[in-house]
Amino acid sequence: MALQRSDVEKIAHLARLGLNDSELPRITDALNSILGLVDQMQAVDTTGIEPLAHPLETTQRLRPDQVTESNQRDRYQAIAPMTENGLYLVPKVID
Amino acid sequence: MHQLSLAEIARGLADKSFSSQELTGALLSRIKQLDPQLNSFITVTEQQALDQARAADARRAAGENGALLGAPIAHKDLFCTNGVRTSCGSKMLDTFTAPYDATVVAKLAEAGMVTLGKTNMDEFAMGSANESSHYGAVKNPWNLEHVPGGSSGGSAAAVAARLLPVATGTDTGGSIRQPAALTNLTGLKPTYGRVSRWGMIAYASSLDQGGPMARTAEDCALLLQGMAGFDAKDSTCVDEPVPDYSASLGASLQGLRIGLPKEYFGAGLDPRIADLVHASVKELEKLGAVVKEISLPNMQHAIPAYYVIAPAEASSNLSRFDGVRFGHRCADPKDLTDLYERSRGEGFGVEVQRRIMVGAYALSAGYYDAYYLQAQKIRRLIKNDFMAAFHDVDVILGPTTPNPAWKLGSKVSDPVAAYLEDVYTITANLAGLPGLSMPAGFVDGLPVGVQLLAPYFQEGRLLNVAHQYQQVTDWHTRAPNGF
Numbered sequence: 378m379a380l381q382r383s384d385v386e387k388i389a390h391l392a393r394l395g396l397n398d399s400e401l402p403r404i405t406d407a408l409n410s411i412l413g414l415v416d417q418m419q420a421v422d423t424t425g426i427e428p429l430a431h432p433l434e435t436t437q438r439l440r441p442d443q444v445t446e447s448n449q450r451d452r453y454q455a456i457a458p459m460t461e462n463g464l465y466l467v468p469k470v471i472d
Numbered sequence: 473m474h475q476l477s478l479a480e481i482a483r484g485l486a487d488k489s490f491s492s493q494e495l496t497g498a499l500l501s502r503i504k505q506l507d508p509q510l511n512s513f514i515t516v517t518e519q520q521a522l523d524q525a526r527a528a529d530a531r532r533a534a535g536e537n538g539a540l541l542g543a544p545i546a547h548k549d550l551f552c553t554n555g556v557r558t559s560c561g562s563k564m565l566d567t568f569t570a571p572y573d574a575t576v577v578a579k580l581a582e583a584g585m586v587t588l589g590k591t592n593m594d595e596f597a598m599g600s601a602n603e604s605s606h607y608g609a610v611k612n613p614w615n616l617e618h619v620p621g622g623s624s625g626g627s628a629a630a631v632a633a634r635l636l637p638v639a640t641g642t643d644t645g646g647s648i649r650q651p652a653a654l655t656n657l658t659g660l661k662p663t664y665g666r667v668s669r670w671g672m673i674a675y676a677s678s679l680d681q682g683g684p685m686a687r688t689a690e691d692c693a694l695l696l697q698g699m700a701g702f703d704a705k706d707s708t709c710v711d712e713p714v715p716d717y718s719a720s721l722g723a724s725l726q727g728l729r730i731g732l733p734k735e736y737f738g739a740g741l742d743p744r745i746a747d748l749v750h751a752s753v754k755e756l757e758k759l760g761a762v763v764k765e766i767s768l769p770n771m772q773h774a775i776p777a778y779y780v781i782a783p784a785e786a787s788s789n790l791s792r793f794d795g796v797r798f799g800h801r802c803a804d805p806k807d808l809t810d811l812y813e814r815s816r817g818e819g820f821g822v823e824v825q826r827r828i829m830v831g832a833y834a835l836s837a838g839y840y841d842a843y844y845l846q847a848q849k850i851r852r853l854i855k856n857d858f859m860a861a862f863h864d865v866d867v868i869l870g871p872t873t874p875n876p877a878w879k880l881g882s883k884v885s886d887p888v889a890a891y892l893e894d895v896y897t898i899t900a901n902l903a904g905l906p907g908l909s910m911p912a913g914f915v916d917g918l919p920v921g922v923q924l925l926a927p928y929f930q931e932g933r934l935l936n937v938a939h940q941y942q943q944v945t946d947w948h949t950r951a952p953n954g955f
Contacts, residue, residue: 380833385829388829388832388833388836389829390813391832391836392787392816392828392829392831393794393809393812393813393816394813394829395810395813395816395818396817396825397817400822404825404829407826407887408826408829408833410886410887410888411779411826411830411888411891412830412833413888414775414776414891415776415779415780415830415834416776417773418777418780418850419846421770421773421849423846423849423850423853426849426852426853427849427852428845428849428851428852429848429851429852429855430678430848431664431678431708432664432665432678432855432902432903432904432905433663433664433665433710433904433928435708435710438704438707440704449571452571453571453797455571456567456568456569456571456798457796457797457798458795458796458798458799458800458801459801465797467805467808467811468805468807468808468810468811469807470807470808
């Protein structure tokens with residue numbers, strides 16, 4: 378089932394991507410073309426096949442629960458768009 | 473001096489034929505002179521390179537040795553470099569100066585390599601033509617009207633044009649091997665987990681792997697030696713000993729069993745490329761290899777599965793670019809949602825937006841089983857095919873790409889047509905296997921690559937086969953006109 382413009386608007390919002398109205402027809406076409414390619418998968422019989430998450434099927438390593446990083450807040454905030462008193466600034470969230 | 477391979481540079485520095493400062497200066501002026509035609513660099517780090525070269529010469533004068541000490545390199549612009557812009561080819565990170573070095577960058581710097589700069593790439597490594605970069609397309613030095621391949625297109629064009637001997641690349645669906653094939657280079661994607669991903673800006677975390685790009689297998693061996701190894705900071709890096717890759721280059725190919733998958737020679741392959749691949753097989757047979765036809769029946773499902781898994785992981789990885797902590801931020805956001813949506817809408821280019829949306833859709837409620845889970849099951853079928861094939865053969869050989877480099881702009885409007893160019897390379901990423909592309913001839917003056925695949929952690933075998941092939945052929949020595 379092909380995606381409609383309203384589906385694309387919903388996905389864009391889920392992904393927090395602000396798209397111009399003028400781009401919507403083009404991106405809708407592109408997504409439908411990509412999903413057409415991807416839908417070829419549905420014909421493959423995968424009954425009883427376990428999904429493969431890591432090619433070597435290793436499990437996550439654990440490390441001792443110790444502090445290994447030093448505090449570099451000033452350094453990391455130097456590249457932030459907007460900070461004040463060591464805090465990241467965003468528009469007001471709660472009135 | 474620009475014609476020298478990494479191995480020749482190592483010898484020249486060791487016997488004091490030239491210093492790292494002389495070599496670095498010569499290559500920097502060559503980059504200045506020639507790169508405007510290619511656009512292969514996003515950032516040239518001239519002062520830092522000269523400082524590193526001086527330090528390397530001092531280490532040598534103090535008695536230190538090492539194949540990489542004082543040798544030049546450039547890094548694909550998704551490896552974080554402390555104090556240097558790391559853009560990932562995106563407007564989103566145009567002003568991002570990395571506050572630390574990627575493990576690969578740190579290891580090579582410790583070995584004494586001199587970083588000449590950061591190379592152009594498809595935005596966030598999403599592309600096969602290097603046309604999605606915010607900094608403009610890269611040109612193929614073999615024909616300036618054609619693409620160099622991607623996503624490591626800047627690294628490929630720079631090394632092919634003799635601007636420097638080696639560069640790093642990354643490969644998520646073919647992004648080292650495909651541009652290597654299209655520019656007459658040798659490029660290696662290691663086993664998943666062989667090289668640390670720490671400090672590599674993530675595209676699809678279960679597929680991404682960094683590796684070397686060079687003009688010879690011998691140089692790939694030297695560079696991989698410096699890149700590979702366990703890193704506790706990458707949770708999927710594998711703790712396996714790193715063999716001496718240069719030591720195994722000279723091994724005989726007598727009795728080597730090569731598998732030719734029949735699916736690699738079907739419809740869609742340029743018949744002139746098929747002829748060159750068969751000619752390379754003949755050369756390997758003369759060296760003692762035995763050839764057998766094999767089958768990888770699930771190969772045809774790789775592209776659909778990849779275009780679910782990679783976008784799904786990308787949509788998750790790229791959620792960190794929110795306009796708050798680093799990267800592009802829109803002007804005058806009216807609320808938090810507006811800040812996110814406009815920063816991301818302005819910061820990401822069209823191909824990145826497409827893939828984020830495909831991924832967000834595939835992971836959204838109600839679609840997970842049909843898309844992501846089904847793709848991960850197909851991934852196992854593909855791995856099983858390889859495991860069965862490697863019972864009977866030591867390496868698998870085929871074309872790296874179905875076509876030579878295409879014209880700039882010719883596939884921009886049809887993303888699916890460009891995706892199909894990765895048909896032979898994607899399976900190695902899905903299965904996590906090592907793969908190498910090596911030069912094997914020309915079609916209409918454009919390079920053609922042959923791909924070799926081996927079982928896990930057998931990078932040494934791939935380099936050995938390519939090196940032996942390069943002892944009896946001279947395709948890899950050909951240089952593009954004007955470079």
